[in-house]
Amino acid sequence: MNKSVKTVEDYLSYLAEKGFIFGEDALGFISFGQHYTGASDELVNTALEITLKAQKQFDGSFYVSVLEMFKEHDIVKRKDAYKLIEERKII
Structure with missing residues (x-):
């Protein structure tokens, strides 16, 4: 992914x-996850990227759990998100 911050719509x-290609149900999960966790576009995009790398497809519950983990650990930057994911051996 290009490291410059894109909107979620741009990234999709x-x-x-x-x-x-994301169906309506997936788009709903993406929007829900962002609003539920208060995540920035950068973190939503990072969670999407991690979800696709780890699951090889979109998995809404996995995506939301990644966003929740970011929130729980006060993650605000992509670099810190990847550090946490690597520490947890998710990908």
């Missing part, structure tokens, strides 16, 4: 260009 468009 980028993923669609790469062949990842």
Whole structure:
């Protein structure tokens, strides 16, 4: 992913260009997760990226749990998110 911060919509468009198409249910989970955790676009995009890498497809409950983990550990930057994911051996 390009390291400059993109909106969630921009990132979803980028993923669609790469062949990842999200249905209405997935888009609902993405929006719900962001609002439920208060995550920034940067963290939502990072959680999406991690979900796709770890699960090889979109898994809404996995995605929300990643966002919850970021919130629990006061993660605000992509770099710190990946450090936590590596420490937890998620990917």
